Amino acid sequence: MTQDYPIESGRRMCKHCGREFQPQEEFISALYEVQPSPEHPHGLSRLDFCMDHWPGERIERLAFWRTRLPEPEQPKKKRIVIDDDRLLEVFFRLAGTDDESRLDFRYVIGLMLIRKRRLKMEGTRRRGNRSYMLVRKSRTREVHELMDRRLSDEAVIAVSQEIGTLLDLIDGGSEAAREEPSGGEQAS
Known part of the structure; x- marks a missing residue:
């Protein structure tokens, strides 16, 4: 069982020099272990550093990452949330197709x-010069082949957007495909 640990938002200023970050400025956020307190009940603290004052390896930390301060009036991106049962239906309907797209x-x-854990990976298989993932629907024993298409990240994103658009058009905007603000939790 996993446990969520809330991490505080960035303070929008460098911990070392106190300078406020400008929109689109790159900086480094680091996660540190601290004594649990009312301010840090899980014993975790986030500190932000400008690129000039990042202490790097000189201090011990749990994790760090590069990030940017967003534009203040930038609206949150929307993402398409698609019903899992509808995705399963389309997945099985497309079995046996030879059409590349x-x-x-x-x-x-x-x-x-x-x-989304609706299909489970059971292994892989090679047939000729093709590679296949062996997957099964959760709670069943029937194994299905999924051809590894070796798509670039950009191609996966493009196809994902097309899937959201097509399912929304097919359903006429029903609950099977709906928009939700980015960063919101989705039920599976």
Whole structure:
């Protein structure tokens, strides 16, 4: 069982020099272990550093990452949330297709379903020069082949957006595909 640990938002200023970050400025956020207190009940603290004052390896930290301060009036991006049952239906309907674009479509839907834990990875298989993922629907024993399409990250993003658009058009904007603000939790 995993446990969530809330991490405080950035303070929008460098811990070392106190300078406020400007929109689109790159800086480093680091996560430190501290004594639990009312301010840090889980014993974790986030500190932000400008690029000039990042102490690097000189101090012990749990994690660090590069980030940017967003533009103040930038609206949150919307993302499409698609019903898992609808994705499963389309995934199985596309089984056996030879059409290249539909194979890409099925592959990306398969990846989405694996990520959402509606399909489980059972292994891989090679047939000729093709590689296949062996997946099964959660709580069943029937194994299905999913051809590894070796798509670039950009191609996966493009196909994902197309899936959201098409399912929204097919459903006429029903609850199977709906928009939700980025960063919101989705139920699976």
